[in-house]
Amino acid sequence: MPLPRNVAPKERRTRVRRVSPVPFGLGFTKPHNYREVLRSAWNNKHAPFFAWRILRDGVCDGCALGTTGLRDFTMEGIHLCTVRLDLLPLNTMGALRPRILRDVTALRSKSSKALRQLGRIPFPMVRSHGERGFRRISWEEALQTAAAQIRATSRTRSPGSSGRTTSTTRAARVTRRAPRG
Numbered sequence: 001m002p003l004p005r006n007v008a009p010k011e012r013r014t015r016v017r018r019v020s021p022v023p024f025g026l027g028f029t030k031p032h033n034y035r036e037v038l039r040s041a042w043n044n045k046h047a048p049f050f051a052w053r054i055l056r057d058g059v060c061d062g063c064a065l066g067t068t069g070l071r072d073f074t075m076e077g078i079h080l081c082t083v084r085l086d087l088l089p090l091n092t093m094g095a096l097r098p099r100i101l102r103d104v105t106a107l108r109s110k111s112s113k114a115l116r117q118l119g120r121i122p123f124p125m126v127r128s129h130g131e132r133g134f135r136r137i138s139w140e141e142a143l144q145t146a147a148a149q150i151r152a153t154s155r156t157r158s159p160g161s162s163g164r165t166t167s168t169t170r171a172a173r174v175t176r177r178a179p180r181g
Helices: 010-014 034-043 048-057 082-092 098-102 112-116 139-151 167-177
Strands: none
Touching (some): 034 048, 034 082, 048 082
């Protein structure tokens, strides 16, 4: 049975009201999150055009609604959820200084929030067992390392390994047996 598109009572949906006793449109299909939009604009004031491009052309990092640009496949009209607005600064922040990652001892005492505020990692880096910090590697080396790790993954940890025998599982087995090049 499909879920109803509108969760609010019919009389609430048919009346046009500019002010509601219900805070932030709770109970409506699409609440008005103007405060979050303004907060996000303020948090991304250092890169407004880049932030706009991400919202206009990008996908949501935090939801499963199939968001592409300002639309999604679930709701009519423009969709700017608070999760997407909260994650936007992670996409617009500047790059961290790579020398910070040369010795990770000082980073162990930092909180998750403090680590995120250091900036985004601008290029592939790796830390081998026994090394004090990370070192820069080429994109080619990063992709080869990732591919090798994926190939080395056990069949019990790969897609379709839940023990069920469905068409999806069979398709995954066929895909895994395909030659890798």
